[in-house]
Structures are given as structure tokens and as C-alpha cells.
Amino acid sequence: MSLDIHGLNLVGLRNTFRPDEELKLVLKRHWIVYMYLGFYALFLVISSIILVMYHSSVFSFISGDIFSVFLIIYWSAYLLFLYVTWVNNELDLFVITDQRIRGIEQISFLNRTISECSLDDVKEVNAQTKGLLENLFNFGTVSLHTASENSNFVMHFAPAPIDNASIIRNVIQNNKANKIEQPTI
Structure with a gap:
């Protein structure tokens, strides 16, 4: 199975998968x-x-x-701002497997949060598009609410939010169906 999805190389992330875990969806901005x-x-x-x-x-x-020194400092500070903004957007992603969901959120420069929950803990999957731009360019917010109060996953600027929320719901339903079919010993 190829782990190069939409230009995102997931080889390093594959090392954290369980032996029988299968990648279903990678959701980026x-x-x-x-x-x-x-x-x-x-x-x-x-x-x-x-x-x-x-x-x-x-x-x-x-x-x-x-003035030239001021202009150089202005450009340097602004380019640093652009780089930090790009990093914050580029490194946010959801990794959905057939067993769990991992949310990797770049909060600010050098400040990252990685959250994880089992598919069994997901209670609700929502998609929201509002406004002309979001509907015209097909992006919006995908949110996953879990049983825990502290681990809700929210992805703003998600592509095709309604379709991706549907895919996530299907993965969750398939996971629940597989658990029902496999009796525990």
C-alpha cells in the first residue's frame, strides 16, 4: 500500500500504526x-x-x-509571519484508519498537539459550509465529537467537508459492524 497521499509522505507515520491497522483517509486543509x-x-x-x-x-x-535597514527588517518579519502561517496550515491533518482517528494540529510555531481516539469513542461527525466562498470552493469545517469532553477534533478549511464527513461516518460504521461480526473470546 502506498503511503504517499496527496503529496503527503506518511512513511514516518506508518511506524505508529498497529500491525493490522489500515489507512482510510488523510484529511488536510x-x-x-x-x-x-x-x-x-x-x-x-x-x-x-x-x-x-x-x-x-x-x-x-x-x-x-x-530606511533600507527598516525595509529589510519589515520584509524579514513579514516573511517570517508568512512562513509560520504556512507551517500552521500545512501541518494540520486528520489521519483516519480502520481503528482510530488521529488529529495532528499545529497550534503555533513549534507548538503541536496530537490527539487520538478510537473509532468507538466517536459520537458525532459534523460538516459545515457557510457563506458563498465555502460553498463555491467546496471547503468548510469537519468536526468529530467524542465521548470525552477534551478530545473533540475540528478541522477548519477542510476540503469537501460533506463528502469527507460521510467517508468518516462510513469508516466508523464499518468498524462497528466488524466488531459485531467478530465475537470476542
């Missing part, structure tokens, strides 16, 4: 989050052009060398 990053980058370029164009009239009290 929709590509629209990269459009937001593109708008942020466009703002960086436009604001830099405006700063350079009006440097002599608005910032006449700042010499050219100091």
Missing part, C-alpha cells in the same frame, strides 16, 4: 488557505512599493541607509 497566503504576500509587495515611492516625502527625516 483545502488549497484556499494558500490563496490567503498569496493575498498576504501581495499586501507585502504593494506596501513595500508604496513605502519606497513615498519615502522621500513622508519619511524625509529618515536617511536612505536607515
